Structures are given as structure tokens and as C-alpha cells.
Amino acid sequence: MKIIYKARESRRNNPLPDGDDDTLELLSNNWNDYGYETTFMTACRIGGERIQLGAIKILFEKPISRRYLKDLLQNGWDGTFPIPNESYISTPGEITFYEQLVGTLSPKDAVKAAKALRDASYLIHVKDDPGAQEMIQGAGFKDSLQRERGAIDAFNNGWKVLDQKSLAARDIDFSFKDILGERSSLKFKFGTAETLLPRDINVLIGANGTGKSQLLHQMVKAWLADPRQVRSGDFSVPPDISRLIVVSYSPFEQFPVDMDDSKLNDKDAYKYFGLRGVSESSSLKRKRVGLSRDIPRQDTVASLISCVLDDQRFRNIQGWGRKIATAERVLRAAIKFDAIVLKLKSNVNLKDLFDDQDELDAAVSVIRQGGKEGSFITISPSNLRHIDAKTLGKYVNPKQGVLFLSDGAIQQLSSGQRLFTYLVVNILGAIKRNTLILIDEPELFLHPSLEIQLVDMLKQILKSFNSRAVLATHSVSTVREIPADCVHVLERTDDALIIKQPPFQTFGGDFQRIASYVFGDRAVSKPFERWIEEQLEGMSAKELIESLGGDVNEELIIQILAMGRDQW
Incomplete structure (x- = not known):
């Protein structure tokens, strides 16, 4: 496949490159890119068919890429990549750039294209190229090539596509301010482990007031912050994800509905689904966030x-x-x-x-x-x-x-x-490679069988797109579908927030055992137990069982007998 640059201007609908050969053409534009002008849209034809690859960023040792390429053309360069005797690196806007080339051409031809464009991910992680190593230390790489989440993901993981390596998910370490105002930390277990059990979903569960939703809000805030800034808390290592999706259909949630207040330039890095939406107020000349079932x-x-x-x-x-x-x-x-x-x-x-x-x-x-x-x-x-x-x-x-x-x-x-x-539809529509999905109280309005179907749906979708999910829930049915080391139980005491994992296997586990561990059911007197106590004040356990006749089950018989002997 030929890779060319002819200084043709990018338009809304770009004609394919001239000729009939497989060709990838970089198109010019007037984007400043924070002083570097590194972004080039593409027009690509493979096998006579248009392939939508998206944008690619190219950084030269000279500070302004678009202007430098124009100078090269005027000085005799024929517009074909690789450019002889020039130092440069590139990063696509998203990891699918090379996935598409692998699928439409071949892994070998995709690597040839990456070499011609001097793809930074391939040169750093596979070839350990000294020139590329030096260029990624410069301000242009951080401030322009790595300003968007999709490009960051392409740099971190694109080499795996080119080198035919598995895109295995990593654990995510997160530091946050808990419900008591103290600093806590949590490790979401997504990476490989010595188990066959699925680890693409982690669950936050606990009683009301333990800060599950607050933790999700802090994850969103950390994600929307400028990735170039060094932070004392939040993600201890930048997560290897390209997009964050938040789903919450509670009428009381307050997640950001858009990225207007974000420092990120990549507006595709965050997507919210819920009951709230943005409308423009012509009289007030500002946006208004409203609640509607139509959204x-x-x-x-x-x-x-x-x-x-x-x-x-x-x-x-x-x-x-x-x-x-x-x-x-x-x-x-x-x-x-x-x-x-x-x-x-x-x-x-x-x-x-x-x-x-x-x-x-x-x-x-x-x-x-x-x-x-x-x-x-x-x-x-x-x-x-x-x-x-x-x-x-x-x-x-x-x-x-x-x-x-x-x-x-x-x-x-x-x-x-x-x-x-x-x-289902919103998650499918928004998900792409290496996405993290946060769902707050997914059990709202769902009966238990649909809760299980939701988890099954997520597992199917996440596996297909190398993605992960975190669910904040009260649902024991959901926990029973998740391995114990991916279940994070939040428990609030007078002095601290305790985050623990069940000491027994929750995947396929006993419903009552999970509920008792998570919510402390044995420490809570239930209404039916108080009713039994009241009845036992006037009769023996045996008399109560006989009087109930066919209205008593085996479990209740055992409990009445135990309570009658003060052994419950």
C-alpha cells in the first residue's frame, strides 16, 4: 500500500486518492494542535473500497508538522512515505487505525505501513528505536501527540495489534476520598490471574451511605482531568482505556452529562447515559441540564x-x-x-x-x-x-x-x-476498544432474571471489545455472577471505611451467605423474626409449629425450634 501526502485540503467528504492502487493519503488542514499542527485526516482506498481510518498525528523535530511537510514538497520530496533522511514519529487517533489495516491488508502489510509512518508505539515497544525514544521525551509528544485519550491508548497498545500480541486488560488502581473524608485506595481486578473465571466486571456493593456512587463520581472526575498533569491521588497509573462510559438511570444522580468542563481536547473520551440532558436556553444564553424520560x-x-x-x-x-x-x-x-x-x-x-x-x-x-x-x-x-x-x-x-x-x-x-x-443499545452504541463502563445501580426497575441477563450481556460485549466494567449495586444476584476477588464490599464503621473482599467464592455462591456477609443480615432483626418472638411468648416452639400447619416451611421450622431454645 502506498502512503502519500500531496497537501490536499481535508473536506467534509474527501474524494479517494487518484488511481486504483491501495493508497493511504494524508490530508492537510488548518488545525493548530497547540502550536504543532500534527493532525492529518486520511483518505484510504484498499481493494477499490473506501476505508475510514480516521486521523493520524505526525511529529517532526521541526515544530510545525504541516508547514514542514509543505516545505519538503516544495524542496523536491515526491510526497511518498517513508520520508528519506527525516526524523519523525506518528500516532493514530485510535487503535482501530491499525486493526483495520490488519483486517483489510495483512499483519505484515500493516507493519510496513507503521514503519513508513514511523508509528511511535511500534518503534518504542517493539523496535526500541533510539530516535523515537528521544522524540517521545519532548514537549511535542506530550502536548500534541498524546493529548487525546484515543491517541494515548493507541500508543500504549497499538504495538500489540501490529505485533499480534493479546490486548490483555490490566488492573486499575484508584485512590479516592472516602465517605468519611479519608484517603482510601482500591484495586479493580481485571488482569490475568490463575483462574478461568471471568474478570471483566468488578462490583462495588454495600449498604446505603458507604460511598459507592461517590467513588464512581471521583473516577469520572479523575478521567476528565488533563492527563498531562501529575496528580497526587486518583489513578496511580494511567488506565489503559480509551473511553469512559457512565450509565445511571437514577433520577438523583449528578454525573457530568458532557465534557464542557473537562480539560480534555478529545471529546470522544467520555459518554454519559441517563435521564438528564443538555438544552440551550436562548433567553439565558447558557446551557441548561434538565431531567426527561424522553432523553x-x-x-x-x-x-x-x-x-x-x-x-x-x-x-x-x-x-x-x-x-x-x-x-x-x-x-x-x-x-x-x-x-x-x-x-x-x-x-x-x-x-x-x-x-x-x-x-x-x-x-x-x-x-x-x-x-x-x-x-x-x-x-x-x-x-x-x-x-x-x-x-x-x-x-x-x-x-x-x-x-x-x-x-x-x-x-x-x-x-x-x-x-x-x-x-444494551446505549452501551453497544458507545463502546469501542479498551472502554471502561461505570454503571450505577443497574438493578433499578429490573427483576432478578433481568439483572442476571444484564451481567451476561456485559460479559459478551466486554469480551468482544477488550473492555471492562464497574458496577455499583445492592444486588446479591449480580454478585453471584462475579468472582470473589472482583467483588469489593464497602462497610462503614464509626472510625473508617473498610473495603474488603468475601473470604469465600461468590461466583455461583449461596445467595443467603453472600447477603449475610455483605449486609450483615445476622446482625439485623427481621420483621418475621420479631413476629416469631412475640408468638413464643405465649406458646412453645412445638405448639407454634403445630398451629401454623401447612403454612410453615422447613427452614422456618428449624428457626422456630432454634429460637425456642435461645440458640438463634
Whole structure:
């Protein structure tokens, strides 16, 4: 594959490079990049097909990359990489840059491209190149090439893609101010261990008032801080993740809804899903954060379209976790349906959505909903290659949310099914390689079987995208799906916050044993026990059991007899 630079300006829709050969062309722009002008968008053709690789950053020993490349062209350079007799390094905007080249070309050809572009991750971690080692010590590398989370992840882990190494997750050490105002620390166990049990989910569990949500808030704050600043606490080592997703459908949560107050330049590094959203107030000329049940529905539409776009863009990546197919499979655990559909606005030219009339006829249906007929488009793995996802976003009615078609009618969902849909579709739409997902109280509105389905869904999705999750919960059902060393029990005493792990295996463990350890059930008198005590004041244990007749179970018989002997 040829890699070229001709100083062609980047546009919204860039034509492919001239000719028919496999070519990656770097495109010029006027971005300052904090004085270094290192960012170049790309136009790529492989096998006659457009491949959307995204941006790449190139740093030279000279301070202004774009201007320096222009000078090189004027001084006789033919625009082909590698550039002879020049010192430079590069970093793509995200790790999928080289994953796509590996999938569409080959690992060997992707390495050739990395060498031509002098990829910093490959030169440092694989080749130990002295020139690259010197350049990453400079201010330009830290202030421009490593200013965004995606580029940081590409530098830390891109070499593994090129060198065909496993992208194994690492543990995350976090230091935080606990509920009592003291400094505490916690290690989230995600790394490999001598166990076959799944370790891609960690759980925070404890009684109310132990600071589970507060800990998640501090993780978000630390993530949104400028990664170039040295901090005394928070992440002891920068986590090897590229994006943070926060999900909370509690009406009382206060997570940041956007990145307006963040020091990060990479606005793709954080995504929030919940009941709150931002609206602009024309009278006050400032943004206003409001609470609305419409927000999750609209989010799911945007997220489903993001799934389509990602499946189209990254379909050549080996092992790509197909998002639409995953959504169908996971959602069927909670909802009976024939197809996932979106409602279209009226008076739209449907031919703009598909490049094939037969596909259009098969995907768009007229269905009666609420006494009125409307047009609905099916979103399925079978029509992904033909649908124009960018146009779809303009034609869909977002207020309807993601809908489900069964036997020719739109399904009515329970509140639990609706929340499960929000969780599945929004997480799938936002997740990318090396994502960390924080979910606060996922059990809200979910019955126990859906809680378990949620954990199962997360395990499927996280594995496909080399990602991890932290759940703050009260759900013992959830804990029973997680290995003990990934369960962090928060217990508040008069003097300190204690963070401990169960001394027994919670994965597949006994429900009552987990509940007793986490919440101290044996130390809490339950209403039914007080009722038994009151009855035993006027009769013996044997008389009470006989009087209950068929209304008593074996466990209760054992407890009544023990309480009668003062042995409970």
C-alpha cells in the first residue's frame, strides 16, 4: 500500500486518492494542535473500497508538522512515505487505525505501513528505536501527540495489534476520598490471574451511605482531568482505556452529562447515559441540564445508528464484535420480537436510505401504531451493507426510541424491558476498544432474571471489545455472577471505611451467605423474626409449629425450634 501526502485540503467528504492502487493519503488542514499542527485526516482506498481510518498525528523535530511537510514538497520530496533522511514519529487517533489495516491488508502489510509512518508505539515497544525514544521525551509528544485519550491508548497498545500480541486488560488502581473524608485506595481486578473465571466486571456493593456512587463520581472526575498533569491521588497509573462510559438511570444522580468542563481536547473520551440532558436556553444564553424520560429514548436511536456505522466501518477488523447482531441476540433474552425497527419521519425520500430498491422494499414497512399508520425501517445484520446510516439519522423520529416488531405490530414494553433496552443499545452504541463502563445501580426497575441477563450481556460485549466494567449495586444476584476477588464490599464503621473482599467464592455462591456477609443480615432483626418472638411468648416452639400447619416451611421450622431454645 502506498502512503502519500500531496497537501490536499481535508473536506467534509474527501474524494479517494487518484488511481486504483491501495493508497493511504494524508490530508492537510488548518488545525493548530497547540502550536504543532500534527493532525492529518486520511483518505484510504484498499481493494477499490473506501476505508475510514480516521486521523493520524505526525511529529517532526521541526515544530510545525504541516508547514514542514509543505516545505519538503516544495524542496523536491515526491510526497511518498517513508520520508528519506527525516526524523519523525506518528500516532493514530485510535487503535482501530491499525486493526483495520490488519483486517483489510495483512499483519505484515500493516507493519510496513507503521514503519513508513514511523508509528511511535511500534518503534518504542517493539523496535526500541533510539530516535523515537528521544522524540517521545519532548514537549511535542506530550502536548500534541498524546493529548487525546484515543491517541494515548493507541500508543500504549497499538504495538500489540501490529505485533499480534493479546490486548490483555490490566488492573486499575484508584485512590479516592472516602465517605468519611479519608484517603482510601482500591484495586479493580481485571488482569490475568490463575483462574478461568471471568474478570471483566468488578462490583462495588454495600449498604446505603458507604460511598459507592461517590467513588464512581471521583473516577469520572479523575478521567476528565488533563492527563498531562501529575496528580497526587486518583489513578496511580494511567488506565489503559480509551473511553469512559457512565450509565445511571437514577433520577438523583449528578454525573457530568458532557465534557464542557473537562480539560480534555478529545471529546470522544467520555459518554454519559441517563435521564438528564443538555438544552440551550436562548433567553439565558447558557446551557441548561434538565431531567426527561424522553432523553433515554432519543439516546437509544442515536446509539443504534452508531452501531450501524461502526459495523459498517470496522467490519474488516478480525474478531470485531458485530454490534447489531449482538443487540438482537442479547435483547431476545428479555423481549420477544421479530425485528428491531425505527420509526421514520413523514415525507422523506426513502430511496436516499438504500443503494438497492429490493433492499429498500424489504426493510421499510407501513405499520399502524396508536391508530395511525407510519413507516418503520428494520435494522438488522442483513441490511447493514446497503443502508446509508448517515442519512438515516436525519430521517428517523428520535422521540419514538428503539422499537420492536412482533407479528406485524409494535411491542409494548414493561418498564424493566425498556430499561434493559436502554442499557444494551446505549452501551453497544458507545463502546469501542479498551472502554471502561461505570454503571450505577443497574438493578433499578429490573427483576432478578433481568439483572442476571444484564451481567451476561456485559460479559459478551466486554469480551468482544477488550473492555471492562464497574458496577455499583445492592444486588446479591449480580454478585453471584462475579468472582470473589472482583467483588469489593464497602462497610462503614464509626472510625473508617473498610473495603474488603468475601473470604469465600461468590461466583455461583449461596445467595443467603453472600447477603449475610455483605449486609450483615445476622446482625439485623427481621420483621418475621420479631413476629416469631412475640408468638413464643405465649406458646412453645412445638405448639407454634403445630398451629401454623401447612403454612410453615422447613427452614422456618428449624428457626422456630432454634429460637425456642435461645440458640438463634
